[in-house]
Amino acid sequence: MRHVYRLLASWPAWSAYAAAGWSALYGALGLYWALGGGGFPFAPVEDDRATGSILEGSQAGSVAPVMAAAGLVGVAAALAMARRWGRARTMLLVLGWTLAGTLALVVQDYTLLVLVAFAPFLLVFAFTGVPGPQEGIGDILYWHRVNLIIMFAGGVLWALATLAHQRRTRRACAHCGRGGKDAGRWTTPEATRRWGRWAVYVACAAPVPYEITRIAWYLGIPLGISDDFLRMMRETPGMAEVGLGCALASIGGAVLTHGLIRRWGEVYPRWIWFRAGERVPPALAVVPASLVALAAIPAGLMNLRMGFDAGRTWAMNGPGVLWIVWGAALAAAACAYGLRRRRPCRHCAPATGQEVPAR
Structure with missing residues (x-):
């Protein structure tokens, strides 16, 4: 390993x-x-x-x-x-x-x-x-x-x-990426904390229309779709349940996304008793968030290509278009989290004056 x-x-x-x-x-x-x-x-x-x-x-x-x-x-x-x-x-x-x-x-x-x-x-x-x-x-x-x-x-x-x-x-x-003639202030901990917070808020808000519509469909409410489509969905085994599961997974993802700007996203909280108080490895948050971001953007582009009706059937593809915003914001939030929590680099620390922590 x-x-x-x-x-x-x-x-x-x-x-x-x-x-x-x-x-x-x-x-x-x-x-x-x-x-x-x-x-x-x-x-x-x-x-x-x-x-x-x-x-x-x-x-x-x-x-x-x-x-x-x-x-x-x-x-x-x-x-x-x-x-x-x-x-x-x-x-x-x-x-x-x-x-x-x-x-x-x-x-x-x-x-x-x-x-x-x-x-x-x-x-x-x-x-x-x-x-x-x-x-x-x-x-x-x-x-x-x-x-x-x-x-x-x-x-x-x-x-x-x-x-x-x-x-x-x-x-x-x-x-x-440290050093170089183009190094900017936007990578400092103070700056990444500021713009990273807004990125998290956008990443949590963008999937909300998708979550609301899929939960509504499971409850039998034809929000943004026709009655015929809702009837077909309810007559197809597992179709409404899959939509509900995706909505709940998205909500759970929003909770985890908040960890990118919360202390429990940096130090394991008490309810994780076997690691409580220990430092959360940055990669444990950055890698999954980056993968979801890269997956969400093309899915949103596909929904955009498919188009959507602004009338009664807007919920078929409309909420999915916002996945472009979701993916971009989540990628920015993960980037801010990684920049804020990165440790001195053992490859360039002597040249840039960083102090490498003792092992």
Whole structure:
């Protein structure tokens, strides 16, 4: 386990090479699909095997060549970052962040949010089988969805590689971002406490319309939907219950989000008797919050693409559009929490005058 932690902690050293490897493999797949190979992950399929991706239903002849070209360019750019090439800094950063955002946010749908929300159930279903008409876990994680997860992983690798290159080329520490000519006051504990508090408030408020409508549907109130849709929902086993469960999970998430600005989010409270009074590891809050934020934004973008009726059926997709705001605010809140609680960096402490605490 210690070796895994050390590997993850050294991400500035390997992230660019990993992004280059990912780009090479996916670019090769793009070339394969462009030449007529089977398994193109955005090809038109039956509705029960389709996703809500912006590329869903596209033709391999038009999209696959772009994938191949992007993969080739990505390999060259990632290797330039790995070799710490300082020239063409702006071009490399724009390309890197564009690839990261496209892969992790733009081409995604609600798949990531479903995985985050139902991960414990999927683990159980893998052994017990999926209840209902599905024949197995493959009816949930089919190829079109798995491909989106692979693309999301590539987006994360590109974000890490670009962040490390951005920090290095401004003469800052690649691990923590301290130092450098562009260091700002917004990263100080006082500043992060101030803007982080507002980010938490927004992150808690944005999902409220979704929570209210789903609870109302479970109680038989057609809030923002037609009577026919409510009747269909109540006649479909488990449909209203799933909506209620998602709303309750969202409410629970809002409670946990408050921990990013409360003392119990930094020191274990008394009711956690086996760790009471001990310091909460920052990663225990930052990592889950960041994952939920990254999952919420593409789900909100999907709802925005689908559109919604401002009339009687506004609640079908309308509240989901606010997930964009929710994800962005939650990401900002997690960032503020991490900046406020970060310890002296063992990689750059001597150079920046930080005091490394004794172990």
